[in-house]
Amino acid sequence: MTDRYVVIGNPIAHSKSPHIHALFAAATGQDMSYAALLAPLDGFAAAVRDFIAAGGCGANVTVPFKEEAFRLATRLSERARAAGAVNTLSFSGGEIFGDNTDGAGLVRDLKVNLGVAVAGKRVLLLGAGGAAHGVILPLLAERPATLTIANRTADKALALARSFAGCAGCGLEALAGREFDLVINATSVGLSGGESPRLTFSYAPGALAYDMVYGKDTDFLRQAAAAGARTADGLGMLVEQAAEAFLVWRGTRPDTTRVLAELRSA
Numbered sequence: 001m002t003d004r005y006v007v008i009g010n011p012i013a014h015s016k017s018p019h020i021h022a023l024f025a026a027a028t029g030q031d032m033s034y035a036a037l038l039a040p041l042d043g044f045a046a047a048v049r050d051f052i053a054a055g056g057c058g059a060n061v062t063v064p065f066k067e068e069a070f071r072l073a074t075r076l077s078e079r080a081r082a083a084g085a086v087n088t089l090s091f092s093g094g095e096i097f098g099d100n101t102d103g104a105g106l107v108r109d110l111k112v113n114l115g116v117a118v119a120g121k122r123v124l125l126l127g128a129g130g131a132a133h134g135v136i137l138p139l140l141a142e143r144p145a146t147l148t149i150a151n152r153t154a155d156k157a158l159a160l161a162r163s164f165a166g167c168a169g170c171g172l173e174a175l176a177g178r179e180f181d182l183v184i185n186a187t188s189v190g191l192s193g194g195e196s197p198r199l200t201f202s203y204a205p206g207a208l209a210y211d212m213v214y215g216k217d218t219d220f221l222r223q224a225a226a227a228g229a230r231t232a233d234g235l236g237m238l239v240e241q242a243a244e245a246f247l248v249w250r251g252t253r254p255d256t257t258r259v260l261a262e263l264r265s266a
């Protein structure tokens with residue numbers, strides 16, 4: 001019988017995950033299906049239970065359900081526990097295993113696709129919401145020289161940084177005069193198409209500015225390009241977090257090069 005997977009979110013209609021996983025399954029010869037599932041805002045747990053009852057093997061979880069998936073899981077990976085959120089669920093023998101592949105996807109996109117090592121770099125993470133929280137542990141595991149978490153609401157950055165050893169939190173104004181080698185935008189500014197706050201730090205020569213949002217010429221990336229930084233959007237992270245989820249479920253890591261190239265050209 002074909003193994004069934006879904007991505008659950010609200011909204012979900014524009015998710016690229018079914019297409020990405022269909023390409024992975026074809027390339028690796030896996031007998032599986034992967035569909036998009038819209039859950040009502042107050043109906044995530046019920047949607048998961050219905051899918052398990054129907055024989056589902058696993059699910060990706062996206063906005064706004066990642067924290068609820070974290071609470072629903074009966075067992076968590078270390079990286080999901082550190083992220084406080086779950087984007088990958090596996091169902092077996094009554095167990096709901098929760099994992100989080102977002103940070104691994106980001107790090108792999110940086111290292112493998114963009115050729116940018118995190119090790120030894122002065123890294124700035126902008127934002128202190130769920131997206132930022134989800135990538136801190138995998139970034140720290142790469143041993144950056146420093147990891148600074150900066151947020152419009154400074155208290156949130158300070159609180160987030162306190163829950164991890166090896167990073168510091170601050171408000172955006174405290175960045176004045178500082179220089180970074182890698183700057184990752186994990187705020188939701190780009191999603192809303194809003195203007196990024198004027199940023200007062202500087203980019204080191206050869207620095208990379210990375211926006212987790214994809215497919216948009218965000219104000220953050222425009223400012224970075226104007227400051228001479230190399231820029232990248234989050235499409236590679238999307239594909240790499242999917243590949244990592246595929247590995248969790250199927251035990252094989254699909255090649256992402258052609259999938260990413262196809263999505264880029266579309």
Ligand code: ATR
Nearest residue numbers: 127128129130131132151152153156187188189197
């Ligand atoms: P997500 O799960 O995508 O991280 P979130 O938890 O709502 O979403 O967090 C959104 C992040 O974007 C927060 O860090 C938020 O800053 P505040 O904590 O100060 O609200 C940040 N953000 C959203 N709009 C912003 C803006 N216009 N300027 C600066 N930061 C913004």
